Amino acid sequence: MRGTMPDEKQFHQSNSRNWDRRAFFVKLGLGSLSVAAAGTAVFGYQFLSPNVLFEPSPIINAGKPESYPLDSVTLDVNSGIYLIHSHEGFFSIGAVCTHLGCLTAWKPELGIIACPCHGSKFTRNGEKIEGPAPRPLPWYRVWLSEEGDLMVDRSTTIRSMQFLRV
Amino acid sequence: MATSASYFDQLRKSRVWRSIFRSGTGASTLHRSLVIQQDVFLHLFPTKVRRRMLNIGVTWYLGTLTFGTFMILVSTGILLMLYYHPSVPQAYFDTKDLQFVVTSGLFLRNLHRWSAHAMVFLVFAHMFRVFYRGAYRPPREFNWIIGVILLLITLLLSYTGYLLPWDQLAFWAITVGSNIASAVPLVGNKVHFLLLGGNLVNANALLRFYVLHCMILPLAAIFFIAIHFWRIRKDGGLYTHPSQPPASSNISATKAVR
Numbered sequence: 001m002r003g004t005m006p007d008e009k010q011f012h013q014s015n016s017r018n019w020d021r022r023a024f025f026v027k028l029g030l031g032s033l034s035v036a037a038a039g040t041a042v043f044g045y046q047f048l049s050p051n052v053l054f055e056p057s058p059i060i061n062a063g064k065p066e067s068y069p070l071d072s073v074t075l076d077v078n079s080g081i082y083l084i085h086s087h088e089g090f091f092s093i094g095a096v097c098t099h100l101g102c103l104t105a106w107k108p109e110l111g112i113i114a115c116p117c118h119g120s121k122f123t124r125n126g127e128k129i130e131g132p133a134p135r136p137l138p139w140y141r142v143w144l145s146e147e148g149d150l151m152v153d154r155s156t157t158i159r160s161m162q163f164l165r166v
Numbered sequence: 167m168a169t170s171a172s173y174f175d176q177l178r179k180s181r182v183w184r185s186i187f188r189s190g191t192g193a194s195t196l197h198r199s200l201v202i203q204q205d206v207f208l209h210l211f212p213t214k215v216r217r218r219m220l221n222i223g224v225t226w227y228l229g230t231l232t233f234g235t236f237m238i239l240v241s242t243g244i245l246l247m248l249y250y251h252p253s254v255p256q257a258y259f260d261t262k263d264l265q266f267v268v269t270s271g272l273f274l275r276n277l278h279r280w281s282a283h284a285m286v287f288l289v290f291a292h293m294f295r296v297f298y299r300g301a302y303r304p305p306r307e308f309n310w311i312i313g314v315i316l317l318l319i320t321l322l323l324s325y326t327g328y329l330l331p332w333d334q335l336a337f338w339a340i341t342v343g344s345n346i347a348s349a350v351p352l353v354g355n356k357v358h359f360l361l362l363g364g365n366l367v368n369a370n371a372l373l374r375f376y377v378l379h380c381m382i383l384p385l386a387a388i389f390f391i392a393i394h395f396w397r398i399r400k401d402g403g404l405y406t407h408p409s410q411p412p413a414s415s416n417i418s419a420t421k422a423v424r
Binding site: 045048049050053054055099100101102117 | 338344345359360369
């Protein structure tokens with residue numbers, strides 16, 4: 001053990017510790033800024049997503065089944081659904097085109113559902129015949145309420161060809 | 167003539183004038199340069215421009231005309247804002263009131279609409295002009311990028327303004343347009359939701375588009391327009407084709423104050 005060794009070591013250590021301290025604070029600062037930036041991004045995303053929506057209920061009361069004659073297709077413009085009374089029973093499909101969201105129309109003379117915007121065509125069962133639409137029209141859950149009204153839930157899609165017999 | 171000019175000279179020598187415009191009086195080249203260089207708005211532009219570059223054949227003034235339509239849109243838009251409420255019960259009727267009730271409202275609305283069409287046309291014409299002259303090439307490639315950003319802002323301004331009349335055309339155009347955003351892989355539905363503030367084109371969508379149209383996008387446009395103009399100077403002024411004669415004696419002066 002020489003007398004100079006501890007001093008040299010100490011000097012070296014203190015010097016490197018100083019440098020480490022600066023690097024540490026730079027990293028701490030950058031790290032804090034990154035955390036703050038990430039927090040701001042999360043906050044911004046959550047702020048821009050509304051927590052309460054004043055949108056119509058997905059469940060629609062379509063009235064008494066008797067008001068839909070056999071072999072009829074009824075478009076409800078406000079809720080964007082078709083209520084169809086076929087020989088197999090009642091069913092409901094979405095009237096909003098799966099392409100870009102236009103409201104389709106039932107063409108009784110052709111027996112098809114057609115979209116006015118970009119020419120998509122569907123059968124009465126919602127199957128795609130032609131056009132840019134990527135998917136068939138969705139089938140919605142239909143049931144009878146306790147009062148005997150036809151109810152449609154637009155938020156619940158079901159497999160096609162499931163009919164409600166009344 | 168002489169008297170009005172001397173009055174103006176007197177005014178320019180007054181203490182108030184000198185406190186506002188610090189470039190000083192005089193008609194020397196230096197003073198004229200300082201007028202441009204020391205003004206917060208004018209300093210974006212070069213202090214010297216070759217006379218030949220001011221000929222209409224060089225640029226067809228397309229960028230300046232685009233900026234002109236933008237200024238018309240800002241001024242008419244601010245006036246339209248005074249009578250328009252971005253709410254579902256009122257938006258459509260406010261638009262109709264602007265047409266049939268408000269004095270000069272029809273003129274302002276039509277001026278806003280036609281200027282918007284003209285701006286989109288002029289932006290594209292300006293872009294084609296720059297492209298076919300080859301004026302996008304280095305050192306001007308960054309200003310081309312700024313121009314592309316300004317093109318996108320122009321189209322977004324048109325798109326967001328389209329919803330505000332709140333009629334059937336507006337509703338379905340935004341329904342279709344916002345559904346295009348849903349086609350983005352993975353985040354499409356989220357983007358759609360954030361853009362509309364809901365799942366439907368509804369009160370939130372109207373308000374969001376209003377804020378985008380009247381605040382965010384115009385401020386972004388002004389920001390990038392300032393950079394766009396400033397870069398013309400920094401990149402050595404308007405583009406000269408190599409076949410045209412080079413700059414005359416004032417090139418050194420231009421460089422000195424750049």
